Amino acid sequence: MLLQKGIRGNTRLYTHMADSAIKQGFLPLCRADMDECGWDRPDFVYVTGDAYVDHPSFGTAIISRVLENAGYRIAILAQPDYKSADAFREYPRPRLGFLVSAGNIDSMVAHYTVSKKKRNYDYYSPGGIMGKRPDRAVIVYCNRIREAFGDVPILIGGLEASLRRHAHYDYWDNKVRRSILVDSRADILTYGMGENIILRIAALLDKGVPVKKIRDVRGSVYLAKKGERVHFDVAGEFDYNDLKSSKEAYAKAFGVQYKNTDAVSGKAIIEYYDDKQLVANPPMPPLEREELDRVYALPYTRRVHPSYDALGSVPGINEVKFSITHTRGCFGACNFCAIAYHQGRTVRSRSIDSVLREAEIITQMPDFKGYIHDVGGPTANFRYPSCEKQLKDGVCSNRKCLAPKPCKNLEVDHSEYIELLKRIEALPRVKRVFIRSGIRFDYVMYDKNEEFFKRLVSHHVSGQLKVAPEHCSANVLSCMGKPDISVYEAFRKRFFELTKSFNLEQYLVPYLMSSHPGSRLEDAVELALYLKSIGMKPEQVQDFYPTPGTASTVMFYTGIDPISGKKIYVSSDYEQKKMQRALLQYTKSENAELVRHALRKCHREDLIGYSKDCLVRPGYTKALTNPASDKGKTKAGKRTSDTTKRKSKATIVKNKSKKKR
Numbered sequence: 001m002l003l004q005k006g007i008r009g010n011t012r013l014y015t016h017m018a019d020s021a022i023k024q025g026f027l028p029l030c031r032a033d034m035d036e037c038g039w040d041r042p043d044f045v046y047v048t049g050d051a052y053v054d055h056p057s058f059g060t061a062i063i064s065r066v067l068e069n070a071g072y073r074i075a076i077l078a079q080p081d082y083k084s085a086d087a088f089r090e091y092p093r094p095r096l097g098f099l100v101s102a103g104n105i106d107s108m109v110a111h112y113t114v115s116k117k118k119r120n121y122d123y124y125s126p127g128g129i130m131g132k133r134p135d136r137a138v139i140v141y142c143n144r145i146r147e148a149f150g151d152v153p154i155l156i157g158g159l160e161a162s163l164r165r166h167a168h169y170d171y172w173d174n175k176v177r178r179s180i181l182v183d184s185r186a187d188i189l190t191y192g193m194g195e196n197i198i199l200r201i202a203a204l205l206d207k208g209v210p211v212k213k214i215r216d217v218r219g220s221v222y223l224a225k226k227g228e229r230v231h232f233d234v235a236g237e238f239d240y241n242d243l244k245s246s247k248e249a250y251a252k253a254f255g256v257q258y259k260n261t262d263a264v265s266g267k268a269i270i271e272y273y274d275d276k277q278l279v280a281n282p283p284m285p286p287l288e289r290e291e292l293d294r295v296y297a298l299p300y301t302r303r304v305h306p307s308y309d310a311l312g313s314v315p316g317i318n319e320v321k322f323s324i325t326h327t328r329g330c331f332g333a334c335n336f337c338a339i340a341y342h343q344g345r346t347v348r349s350r351s352i353d354s355v356l357r358e359a360e361i362i363t364q365m366p367d368f369k370g371y372i373h374d375v376g377g378p379t380a381n382f383r384y385p386s387c388e389k390q391l392k393d394g395v396c397s398n399r400k401c402l403a404p405k406p407c408k409n410l411e412v413d414h415s416e417y418i419e420l421l422k423r424i425e426a427l428p429r430v431k432r433v434f435i436r437s438g439i440r441f442d443y444v445m446y447d448k449n450e451e452f453f454k455r456l457v458s459h460h461v462s463g464q465l466k467v468a469p470e471h472c473s474a475n476v477l478s479c480m481g482k483p484d485i486s487v488y489e490a491f492r493k494r495f496f497e498l499t500k501s502f503n504l505e506q507y508l509v510p511y512l513m514s515s516h517p518g519s520r521l522e523d524a525v526e527l528a529l530y531l532k533s534i535g536m537k538p539e540q541v542q543d544f545y546p547t548p549g550t551a552s553t554v555m556f557y558t559g560i561d562p563i564s565g566k567k568i569y570v571s572s573d574y575e576q577k578k579m580q581r582a583l584l585q586y587t588k589s590e591n592a593e594l595v596r597h598a599l600r601k602c603h604r605e606d607l608i609g610y611s612k613d614c615l616v617r618p619g620y621t622k623a624l625t626n627p628a629s630d631k632g633k634t635k636a637g638k639r640t641s642d643t644t645k646r647k648s649k650a651t652i653v654k655n656k657s658k659k660k661r
Contacts, residue, residue: 457499470510513542
C-alpha cells in the first residue's frame with residue numbers, strides 16, 4: 001500500500017497543477033496552508049535554512065514525509081526571517097516540538113569560500129539569492145524559537161548539527177567551538193541519517209515523556225547534569241577546557257569519535273562543560289533495504305514549492321530532478337570527506353524494484369526528455385558492505401577498506417548494480433542512463449570481471465566522467481586516505497582503451513585538491529609535472545576546505561593525524577597555498593609569476609625555460625626570495641629579462657640622439 005500511495009500521489013500532482021499547494025500534495029508552508037488542512041496546530045514545525053523542495057534528495061522532505069507517514073502533522077517553516085522572533089510564530093505552538101536544520105549543507109560552507117569570502121549564489125534559495133538564512137543557522141533559529149515559545153521541545157538535526165555534535169574546530173572562527181547543542185540551547189541533537197531516530201523520539205514525546213527524560217535513543221546527543229547515569233558503554237570522556245586549549249587532546253578526542261561511528265561497535269562519548277555533561281549515544285543502525293524502500297516510496301511531489309516559481313525556482317533541484325539515489329554510506333572513508341562521520345562507513349542500498357518505481361515516476365514527469373541523469377549515492381558503484389565481517393563486527397577501527405591497499409577481505413561485486421542499470425534503461429521513454437556521482441575507480445580496478453567497466457564506458461558516460469584521484473604524491477595521498485596514483489593510472493589507461501574500442505570520444509575529468517595537509521610545495525610541483533605528462537589542463541582546482549567532521553580538518557588544525565597519531569606537515573602560509581594552486585594550473589598566464597616563484601623556492605629552476613619539459617617560461621617577475629642570489633636584478637630588486645634589457649638599451653640610445661639634436 002505504501003508504494004502504491006507514493007505513485008498515486010505523484011501522478012495526481014501532474015494533473016492538478018492549478019490547485020493550491022496543499023491539493024498538489026505539499027505540506028503546509030504557512031498558516032493559511034495549515035488552515036486549509038483543517039488543523040488547529042501542527043505536531044511538529046520543521047524549520048529549515050533551505051527553500052522547501054519536496055524531493056528525496058532534500059533532508060527536510062525525507063524527515064517530514066517519514067513523520068507524516070507515521071501519522072504526525074508536519075508544517076514547514078522555510079528560511080524564516082531570522083532578525084526577530086515574529087516569523088517563528090507563523091504557526092501556533094506545536095503539540096510536540098520544533099525540528100531545526102540548517103538545510104542540505106552547513107550554513108557557513110553555503111555562505112563562504114575556502115578563502116572566507118562571501119559567496120554570491122545560494123543553490124538552495126529561490127533564484128539563488130544570498131542572505132535567506134543566517135550564518136550558523138541552527139544556533140540562530142533555536143535562539144529565536146526560545147524567544148518566541150520558551151521551553152518548547154527543540155530537536156536539531158541535518159548536516160550542520162551532525163558534524164558539529166562534539167566540540168569541533170571551526171575554520172571561520174579559527175578555534176575549537178563548543179558542541180552546537182550547547183550553543184543552540186536545543187534539547188536533543190540527532191546525528192547521521194535520522195529517520196528511525198526521529199520516529200523513536202516522536203513516539204516518546206507523543207506518549208508524554210518529557211524531552212529532558214529522553215536519554216536512551218541511539219543516534220542522539222543530549223546535555224545532562226555532570227555525573228548523571230549514561231545508558232550505554234562509554235568509549236571516552238573529554239573536558240571542553242582541555243579540547244579548546246590542547247591540540248593533542250583535541251586530535252585524540254576526534255580519533256575516539258571517528259572510531260565510534262559504527263552502529264555495531266560504537267560506544268557513547270562524553271564531553272564535560274563545567275557542571276554539565278554532553279552525552280553522544282552510539283549511532284543508530286543504518287536503514288536496511290526494506291526500510292530504505294519504504295522511505296523512498298513516500299509521496300514526494302519531487303517539485304520545488306510553487307510559491308517560488310515567480311522567483312525562478314530553486315537551483316538545487318536542477319542537479320537531482322531526474323536523478324535517483326540507490327545507496328547510502330561509504331566504506332571509501334577519504335579523510336577529507338565527512339560522509340564517514342555522518343552517514344557511516346557501512347553501505348546499504350535500495351532494492352532494484354524500489355529504484356525502478358522511482359524511475360517510472362520520473363519518466364512520467366512532463367519535462368522528462370528521456371535521460372536519467374544519475375543513479376548514484378555517496379559512491380555510485382557501492383551496493384553492499386565491503387565484507388561479511390562488517391555485518392557482525394562492524395567496520396574496522398584501525399584500517400580502511402580500500403587504501404592504501406585493498407583489504408584482503410574486500411568483496412568486489414558490480415553484478416547487482418549492472419542489473420539495476422540495465423532494467424532502468426529498459427523502461428519505456430528512457431533513452432540513456434548516466435552515472436554522474438562519484439565512481440570509486442580503485443574499486444572498479446579491483447573487480448576482476450570487466451563487465452561493469454565496459455558498460456560504464458559504453459553506456460553511462462555523458463561525454464565526461466568525473467573521478468577523484470585528488471593528487472599524485474604518495475605522501476599526500478596517504479594523508480588523504482587515497483590509493484597510490486598507479487591505481488588511477490591503470491584506470492585512466494584502460495578507460496581510454498575501452499573508449500577507443502567503442503569508437504567513442506569521451507574524457508576523464510579528475511578532481512584535484514591543493515594544499516591538503518601533508519602537501520608541501522614540492523608535492524604540488526610533482527602534481528604539476530604529472531598533469532603535464534598526461535596533457536591535463538584543469539580548469540578548476542579545489543583548495544582544501546577545513547569543514548567540521550573530517551580527519552583532514554583535524555590535521556589542518558593540529559598537525560596530527562587523529563587516526564594514527566602521527567605528525568603531519570601543514571602549511572599555514574597563505575602565499576604558499578596560492579602557489580600550490582597556481583602550480584596545478586600552471587598553463588594559465590595569470591599564474592606564471594607565482595609558478596616561477598614557487599619553482600625557485602623549490603630549487604627547480606630547471607622547470608623555468610622554453611624546453612618541452614618546462615612548466616613556465618622565464619619572464620619579468622618580482623624577486624620574492626633571496627634577492628642577493630638572483631642574477632639580472634635592477635636596483636629596485638626586480639628581475640629583468642633579456643628582452644627588457646634590450647629595450648632599456650634602445651631607450652638610452654634614443655635619448656642620447658635627442659640630446660644631440
